[in-house]
Amino acid sequence: MNTKINSAYIHIPFCKHICTYCDFNKYYIDTQPVDEYIDQLIKEIKSVPKQSMQTVFIGGGTPTALSIEQLKRLFKAIYEQFNGIEELTVEANPEELTDDKIECLKAHGVNRLSIGVQTFDAELLNVLGRAHSKDQAIQSVYKAKDVGIESISLDLMSELPNQSLDQLKSSLEIALNLPIDHISIYGLILEPQTMMYNAYRKSKLELPTETTIDEMDEMIESMMEQVQMKRYETSNFATSEEHQSKHNLTYWNNDYYYGFGAGAHGYVDGVRYSNINPVNHYIESIKKHHHARRDEHPVTLKEQYEEFMFLGLRKTEGVSRTEFERRYGVTLESIYEVPLNQLIYHQMIEVNPLNGDDIYLTKKGKRHANEVLSHFIIDDQD
Numbered sequence: 001m002n003t004k005i006n007s008a009y010i011h012i013p014f015c016k017h018i019c020t021y022c023d024f025n026k027y028y029i030d031t032q033p034v035d036e037y038i039d040q041l042i043k044e045i046k047s048v049p050k051q052s053m054q055t056v057f058i059g060g061g062t063p064t065a066l067s068i069e070q071l072k073r074l075f076k077a078i079y080e081q082f083n084g085i086e087e088l089t090v091e092a093n094p095e096e097l098t099d100d101k102i103e104c105l106k107a108h109g110v111n112r113l114s115i116g117v118q119t120f121d122a123e124l125l126n127v128l129g130r131a132h133s134k135d136q137a138i139q140s141v142y143k144a145k146d147v148g149i150e151s152i153s154l155d156l157m158s159e160l161p162n163q164s165l166d167q168l169k170s171s172l173e174i175a176l177n178l179p180i181d182h183i184s185i186y187g188l189i190l191e192p193q194t195m196m197y198n199a200y201r202k203s204k205l206e207l208p209t210e211t212t213i214d215e216m217d218e219m220i221e222s223m224m225e226q227v228q229m230k231r232y233e234t235s236n237f238a239t240s241e242e243h244q245s246k247h248n249l250t251y252w253n254n255d256y257y258y259g260f261g262a263g264a265h266g267y268v269d270g271v272r273y274s275n276i277n278p279v280n281h282y283i284e285s286i287k288k289h290h291h292a293r294r295d296e297h298p299v300t301l302k303e304q305y306e307e308f309m310f311l312g313l314r315k316t317e318g319v320s321r322t323e324f325e326r327r328y329g330v331t332l333e334s335i336y337e338v339p340l341n342q343l344i345y346h347q348m349i350e351v352n353p354l355n356g357d358d359i360y361l362t363k364k365g366k367r368h369a370n371e372v373l374s375h376f377i378i379d380d381q382d
Contacts, residue, residue: 003256005051005256005257005258005268006054006256006257007053007054007055007056007057007247007255008045008053008055008056008057008082008257008259008260009056009057009059009247009257009259009260009261009264009265009266010041010045010057010058010074010261010264011025011061011259011260011261011262011263011264011275012061012062012063012066012261013025013026013027013037013061013263013279014026014028014032014037014060014062014065014066015027015028015029015061015065016029016062016065016131017129018129018195019128019130020127020128020129020194020195020196020199021128021190021191021196022191022194023192023193023194024263025061025263025277026060027061027279029065032279033279033280033283034070035070036283037262037282038066038070038074040282040286040287040292041074041260041261041286042073043286043290044260044286044291045077045078045081045260046080046081047290047291048258050082051081051082051083052082053082053084053085054085054086054246055088055089055250056078056082056085056087056088056089056247057089057091057248058074058088058090059089060091062096062116063091063092064090064092064096064097065096068100068101071104071105071108072104075108075109079109085109087111087112087245087246087247088109088111088112089112090110090112091114092105092113092114092116092140093115093116094115094116094132094137095131095133095136095140097115097143097144099143102143102147102149103147105149106148110149111149112150112151112152112153112245113144113152114153114154114155115137115141115144115152115153116130116155117137117154117155117156117171117175118155118156118157119156119157119160119167120137120138120170120171121134121171122134123167124160124162124163124167127161127162127196128157128196129195134174138174138178141154141178141179142179145179151181151182151242151243152179152180152181152182153180153181153182153183154175154178154182154184155184155186156171156175156183156185157186157187158185158186158213158220159187159188159207159213160208161188161196161206161207162206163208165212165215168216168219168220169219169223172220172223176223176227176229181238181239181240181243182236182238182239182243182245183237184235184236184237185237187213187235190207214367224237230316231316232244232315232316232317233248233314233315233316234314234366234369236248249315251311252311252312252315253311253312254304254308254311255267256269259275261275261282262277262279262282263275263276263277267299270298270299271296271297272297273293273294273295273297274293274294274295275292275293275294276292276294302378302380304327304328305328305335305376305378306376306377306378308324308327308328309373310373310376313349313360313361313369313373315360316360317352317360318349318352318358318359318360318361319358319359320357320358321333321357321358321359322357336375339375340359342375343375347362347364347365348362348365348368348372349361349362349372350362
């Protein structure tokens with residue numbers, strides 16, 4: 001593990017619209033003390049030592065729901081605290097990417113924009129509660145490209161209620177004809193206490209069958225291969241290594257990172273932590289205690305082994321035996337000899353024949369990923 005902290009996540013928990021499927025920590029921006037939140041968020045950012053930082057990711061909620069002046073204040077604090085930032089990502093909604101807002105992002109060093117499109121289908125946009133149109137989504141990409149944002153990523157969703165293969169194919173075709181460098185495609189997960197979950201519980205929505213989901217996965221893989229958009233993680237594709245999300249690789253490599261803001265999560269010095277969710281409680285905690293941590297969990301060695309496998313096997317390149325031994329001082333086989341042999345025998349995983357070091361999921365293993373990963377849970381008595 002890289003013990004130096006090279007990444008920081010900053011959470012902006014405000015939205016102008018609440019999507020039907022979203023269970024992230026978010027609140028209607030019009031009812032929140034946004035400026036005071038930014039004040040206390042800056043204090044939290046400045047509570048850590050000034051240092052170099054490889055990646056900073058501003059997510060939400062919706063960071064682009066902030067005004068230009070609020071964004072400027074946040075960027076100023078980021079640059080006062082961190083230097084040498086190689087990748088500065090901002091999540092954005094298409095309808096909020098006005099010309100002046102995109103120019104603000106570019107002027108403040110944002111070189112990666114992650115645009116939450118989800119689908120280009122008008123019917124499905126309505127089901128999801130999205131506020132943008134197909135045309136707004138398309139234009140947001142061209143605006144970002146025209147202003148010179150170096151890397152543009154789109155978020156799309158599959159496995160949506162009543163989503164057909166043709167609808168998904170159409171959205172992918174539109175996306176792949178845009179000047180983008182990266183696509184994240186996430187299958188819908190129905191989360192409790194979302195509007196969509198409640199509608200499903202009342203039998204108002206019908207989800208795709210397992211057969212349709214398998215067909216969607218195969219179609220996604222095929223279409224991405226045709227345009228040389230290479231899968232580097234379970235849900236992520238990039239035109240080249242240069243355009244892979246360096247920040248998200250921090251998570252999948254199980255490295256340390258700061259988490260700032262209401263509801264943010266971090267991993268520092270062997271401790272995973274989460275911040276207080278409600279905005280007003282977060283503000284008060286920073287004022288009174290100079291931090292907003294709600295929970296802290298020291299990660300045991302057993303959990304580190306498990307996380308290394310769970311997270312690393314999401315990557316197409318898989319996990320490195322050499323890296324495992326470097327981090328933990330023991331060989332991968334000494335901990336996982338039996339499951340490794342079983343999974344190789346059943347053709348769920350394989351060893352990279354080019355380097356003899358990396359172990360990754362086969363095509364069959366990807367289809368049964370949850371089953372594969374369950375083999376790496378270590379019984380307490382072991």
